[in-house]
Amino acid sequence: MPDVRTTDPSSGRDLLLPSGRPWGIPLCTVATSAGYGLLKNMLLREQLVTPATLDASLHLRVSFQKNTRQIHSLDEPFYVGFSKCRDYEVVGDGGVRIIFQGGRQWFSDDRDKSKIGLALVDRLKPHSIFKPYKGSAMCRFVRSTLPEHADMRALLLQVVTIIEPAEAVSPDYDGYVPMPCEGQLCHVGGRIWSCILDKNHATAALQALCDRDW
Numbered sequence: 001m002p003d004v005r006t007t008d009p010s011s012g013r014d015l016l017l018p019s020g021r022p023w024g025i026p027l028c029t030v031a032t033s034a035g036y037g038l039l040k041n042m043l044l045r046e047q048l049v050t051p052a053t054l055d056a057s058l059h060l061r062v063s064f065q066k067n068t069r070q071i072h073s074l075d076e077p078f079y080v081g082f083s084k085c086r087d088y089e090v091v092g093d094g095g096v097r098i099i100f101q102g103g104r105q106w107f108s109d110d111r112d113k114s115k116i117g118l119a120l121v122d123r124l125k126p127h128s129i130f131k132p133y134k135g136s137a138m139c140r141f142v143r144s145t146l147p148e149h150a151d152m153r154a155l156l157l158q159v160v161t162i163i164e165p166a167e168a169v170s171p172d173y174d175g176y177v178p179m180p181c182e183g184q185l186c187h188v189g190g191r192i193w194s195c196i197l198d199k200n201h202a203t204a205a206l207q208a209l210c211d212r213d214w
Contacts, residue, residue: 022138026070031057071100074213077138077160082107082180083131083169090205100205102195106157107131109177110189118170132173135166137180141206143214144194153197153214155206157186 014022030036030043031054043049070089071078078088085104109130113121121130138161144154159180166180177187186193197207 027053028057030054071209074141074209077140079136079163080106080139080157081136082133082166083135085129085131088205090209098205098208102203102206104129105188106186106193107133107177107180108188111176116176117174118172120170132169132177133166133179134164134169135180136163137161137166137182138163139186141209142185146192146194149194149196153210155195155197155210157193159184159186 017023025036025039027049030040040054044051044054069078069086070091072091080086080103088100088103090098090100109116109132113124113130116130124130137159139157139159141155142158144156146154146156159182162180162182168175168179176190178184180186195203195206197203197210
């Protein structure tokens with residue numbers, strides 16, 4: 001049995017929720033909720049966070065949109081539902097928040113509905129995004145080394161750990177989008193998803209991450 005008295009985080013494992021996702025309390029929740037006053041004082045007393053970090057967290061919320069998740073650093077794993085269309089909130093220096101909407105397309109099949117050939121797709125509303133798999137994973141951005149991205153900064157999305165096993169929403173799906181598995185890069189349609197970083201509005205959130213962490 002492991003020594004529960006150890007203070008070395010690398011010798012233990014994260015507490016997991018029944019879904020398999022890591023349990024945690026966002027620091028912005030600790031900073032803004034009166035019920036976590038004792039925990040906040042302990043973090044300061046043991047110098048696990050600085051007063052400046054807590055002060056910056058006072059201006060954050062767990063999310064200001066119901067379906068938004070936060071990303072704080074380029075290499076941080078974050079939860080992705082294969083069948084969900086979510087926005088992601090990038091939290092930069094000083095608590096600056098920028099919404100990244102590109103995640104709505106992850107693991108989707110962008111073919112014309114007639115080419116997919118499934119009844120459930122035909123019933124979708126016009127312009128709806130078809131996600132061929134259920135399940136979820138912890139994913140992270142990785143710096144692209146693909147030949148087409150030579151001499152430029154580009155990000156890919158990699159599946160790190162499967163949380164809920166991937167399953168096709170229809171047994172008749174033809175696999176045009178590969179089933180997500182650990183270590184695999186995210187596909188949109190028949191191609192690897194990528195984000196080329198530049199100064200336009202669509203990539204502003206990821207640009208902010210890369211300017212700090214690249």
